[in-house]
Amino acid sequence: TPFILTVHILGVAAAILVLIWSISYRGGLNWNAVNKNLVFNIHPVLMVIGFIFVSSEAILVYKSVPGSKVYRKGVHLSLQAVALGLGIFGICAAFKYHNESKIDNLYSLHSWLGLGTIILFAIQWIAGFVTFWYPGAAANTRRSVLPWHVFLGIFIYVLAIASAQTGVLEKVTFLQTSKVFGHYDNEAYIANFTALAVLLLGVFTVLGAVI
């Protein structure tokens, strides 16, 4: 399907944009930095590339990867596990940054949406695993669960996209209200285009899944 190539391209575009933003404009990524902003920068990179990009590719595996049904299922569940792991790691980076900078945890709408997303994602993964892989449900149970797996999977994925939109908006608003850059400066466009690339990635991934 034509959406697969579009998803690959938009995923790479979102990845490049978030890297340019974090590395060229925000000073780079460093888990152990004294400058805690470099600890923070790990967060958007892992959420956009590790979580959303990988999960987008995982969703489309059944349409993009050749091979047997069981092989593609294995790739789908493995990639979703990678996305979950990198997503959790990315959230840990946000908490580490908050704790080491003495900033409150879990006060913002973004943090609530983000935490809700990753919890639902973990539940969805476990439910998918026990139903479709091991131990695996009876054939007719699988058949009736599958539409829910697809619907809820898309719903949680859309929630991840919305979380990323609020995250980018929040970071840009912090930086602009503290006069780090202006409303129409290059960095504002790089950051907002990162969010728009993630949004379009989401649109085409959902289109690819349902069509």
Added chain:
Amino acid sequence: TPFILTVHILGVAAAILVLIWSISYRGGLNWNAVNKNLVFNIHPVLMVIGFIFVSSEAILVYKSVPGSKVYRKGVHLSLQAVALGLGIFGICAAFKYHNESKIDNLYSLHSWLGLGTIILFAIQWIAGFVTFWYPGAAANTRRSVLPWHVFLGIFIYVLAIASAQTGVLEKVTFLQTSKVFGHYDNEAYIANFTALAVLLLGVFTVLGAVI
């Protein structure tokens, strides 16, 4: 369907929350106020109640309103027209506030998502009108266009929900960075719960439409 009642309740809850926030905490609504914050307050109220709540009810008309097909179609298109009109009016309030307070226009991710949403919504309305109402397409054209009308209608509606999430987050971030209220103060919960009520309203409206 059980989702209809849930949608009514969540819509009323979101409406009450945005009114409490705007009136009790933010000082009320006034198009001609000298205090420009009261001009701004018209924006969230019209976007949540006038645009999103009305559009949610419009989407579910075919499942919630009894009567002939043509009658429900008339209610659907009329309510969507009301939502579009109040949405445009609500955006005018945001521009009026910006202009009279000498704040830049259209610099934020929220404003881009919001403007994109309302433009797509207007196009969707016109396309729906000419296809299904007047002059109306041939029967087989209608049949093939309908799944796209539903899919794109839901997509644009989800974009409206995402725009509202970013809008609430942006306003709360402005108020918290300028120390109007703290991270864990009542107003923060009222505002964030408004956003969550809108999100749940969106989830159940989409569920109601597809199931």
